[in-house]
Amino acid sequence: MRDVLFSRAPVLFLMVEEAFLLYVAAALLRALTGRRTVGLLLRPMPLSVSSRRACRWKRAVLGWLKRFRAIHTLTILPFSVFPAFSAIAKGWIYDFQLWDLTDEEREAVELLRSERHPGERLVLTAIGTQNRRKGFDLFTDSYVRVAALRTRFQFISCGRIEPMVDAYAAAFREAGGVAVNRSVSDAELLGAYAASDAIWCFYPPFGDHASGVLGRAAQLGIPAVVRYGSVAHRLCIVENIPHVSATADGIAERLAGPLPPRDEARGRLAANRFARQSEATLRSALGLASPSPPA
Structure with missing residues (x-):
């Protein structure tokens, strides 16, 4: 102190x-x-x-x-x-998790992506600890109830599932969903992003914030599925982040349409811009001199 x-x-x-x-x-x-x-x-x-x-x-x-x-x-x-x-x-400033990936991490994701053998279905992944705040109940229930989603998508959850939503996880697995119920390493997280065609960022109002999961998806140019009108949705609109927005009742209908394509170059450019602007703001607030440009 x-x-x-x-x-x-x-x-x-x-x-x-x-x-x-x-x-x-x-x-x-x-x-x-x-x-x-x-x-x-x-x-x-x-x-x-x-x-x-x-x-x-x-x-x-x-x-x-x-x-x-x-x-x-x-x-x-x-x-x-x-x-x-x-x-x-x-x-x-921009959330650090919108601009914190290293070149090595990007290259690892791109390499894993290039080695991927895509199946007939698209992959939608929920990443991190799974609970109601992260919309896990809607994620799993949508997959269980809507046959058209199961036909078009493989839903995967990658991260520890909290006991309060165990029943949703059990029904999800029975319907063919994949649930990796444990803490995952950084390397496994990069693998999950590499394998995904879209990332689940559809959080209910009581979990409404722009998460690190969305930030990493944005940096990698992977479209995010967000709740219409949420903070995440507003951020995607303002910063031109690839996304699909939907209401809770309209998830299946919105996911029946085409997804925005993955665009690694776009994600890299956005992350670089977020970093430059954030670092300049922090330096100004802290009263630090701007770094000298390279000779």
């Missing part, structure tokens, strides 16, 4: 929501001596719109902090995705 308060160097809080009072106190004390403090809001939506008393109070505090020149609160979503974010933050 002492190092945070008295450091002459700028201080960056990576998740304001997890240490809100510490961030506010440290930022204000440091501002008294002109020392910069930057904080990232990883889930700004509740703070922007919730009517809960705690969220209203935090919203007011964040709005007040904008008055201080040495304090820079940033969201990890563009204000154009949700303009109300501008009431609680001075600026924004």
Whole structure:
């Protein structure tokens, strides 16, 4: 705590929501001596719109902090995705998971993709821990109920399945779905992206945020299946990310149509742009000089 308060160097809080009072106190004390403090809001939506008393109070505090020149609160979503974010933050960057893949990871995915032997069906994959917040109930139930989806797609879940949705997983397997119910390695995750024609990012309102799963799909140029009107959908529209949007009742109908093609080059260009803009914003907020261009 002492190092945070008295450091002459700028201080960056990576998740304001997890240490809100510490961030506010440290930022204000440091501002008294002109020392910069930057904080990232990883889930700004509740703070922007919730009517809960705690969220209203935090919203007011964040709005007040904008008055201080040495304090820079940033969201990890563009204000154009949700303009109300501008009431609680001075600026924004892109989520790190929209621009964090290395060249080696990209090359590994492209190599695995080139070695893939595609079957007759397209592959739609749900990646990461599976629960209701990630829309696993809708993902599995759609596959179980709609024969046309089973004819056109192989649905795969890749990640640990929480006990609360075990019944959905059991019915999913009986219908021919593939469920890898365990923690998966980074290499296996890259393999899952390589094998997929689309990635499941259709999350219910209580899980509404732009996830790392969507970020990796965007970087690799893989279309994402998103809920119509969600934060993920808005981000896809604003940033021209390949996607299919649908309502819960319209999943089968939307997936009956053509998918946007995978486009690795497009994903790479987008990730490079996200990185440049985000790094420039962070440097400015932290008061750091821009890197010198190569000679």
